[in-house]
Amino acid sequence: MPRNSKDSVIQKIARQAYVTFKNFNASAIGDNKTLLDSQGNLVSLLTEIRAADLNIAPRQSTDSKPDRTPPVTYMHICETDAFSMGVFLLKSGASIPLHDHPGMNGMLKVLYGKVSIRCFDKLEKPPDTENDTQFDPPLPAFQNDSLRRSILRSTGEYSEDSGPCILTPEQDNLHQIDAVEGPAAFLDILAPPYDPDDGRDCHYYKVLQTVVGTDKKLEQHEEGEEMWLLEIPQPEDFWCGGEPYPGPAVSI
Template sequence: MTVFSKLLFGAMHVKSYDWAATPHDDVQLQGSRLAKVKADAILTTPCEASVLYPEDGGNMHRFTAQNACAVLDVLGPPYDDGSGRHCQYYNASSYSVGKMFLTGDSMSIPGGDRYDFLEEREPPQDFYLVGSTYMGPRILDH
């Protein structure tokens, strides 16, 4: 799915990932899979909207409020368990493997890229997602 995100007010930390591309995509550790860090920053309003694509741009992401804030996420197509588009949750961990080096809470591979290991987990019990169907005009590609 493609995700359009816009911070409406306040400040939040965003950390986003894409699955690591070859040759590192086969690196796994105890059920975790290697993911490349795409963004690790604090956003404050006003700021630009971001677009996260299915295979690039940090589609797996974590938002952490820095103060009272709101973010609008528009997903296309939306989550749908029946169609195989599940909302998944991950724990992020860092380990030293081969030529990777621990830098803070992420891995670094020579060349400047940063990586974490992501392990799928159960959804948080205190998280509530409110969805709504888009009822506006049809959106067309040009």
């Protein structure tokens, strides 16, 4: 693909994302210098992007009464068979609930505002039916198949001055994103895109509290701590609307 020095930053990001992920094989990363260099180039480009590059202006908090407009909206930029890219915009206090990206890579770069991100990994070992773990509140038996052991991998706050948050199919794949101290927006790359027909569908989870230490809040969990997740339907208080993307056109 020829490069033009006058290309917009978002065009350069799209082309680099395609180069990075068009033949992506997670098991082949290892010491693959070409692939690692390609990912490094993409991270460098993402670190440069700002809201103004996409003709997006930071939105202000409002004191208006609660309404039924979406807490989160999405601006679609582009999608190929290798990746999809767009911008998520969160109202003040909004949250994208704990969810996964099965078999997918992700890169998230804050454009304005601040977000808190908690990342989890699923553990391969299945629920231990011999361990009489008790939850608070008690869990009905029919939900046992929806239990997942997990580990809290990382927590952190990201702003426009931060580098991108990166997830892989194996690490940090489940995450929750909360707007902190006002509205926020971030550029989001998923590779490959969601495709339910190919096993890449979004699932939602909640963290369960056990009887031991029931006063422990999610914010108080320590990194590396094992815990239980329960797969749940999409929370009723979360939905995502759409709005036009105002930035430079992107072609692949």
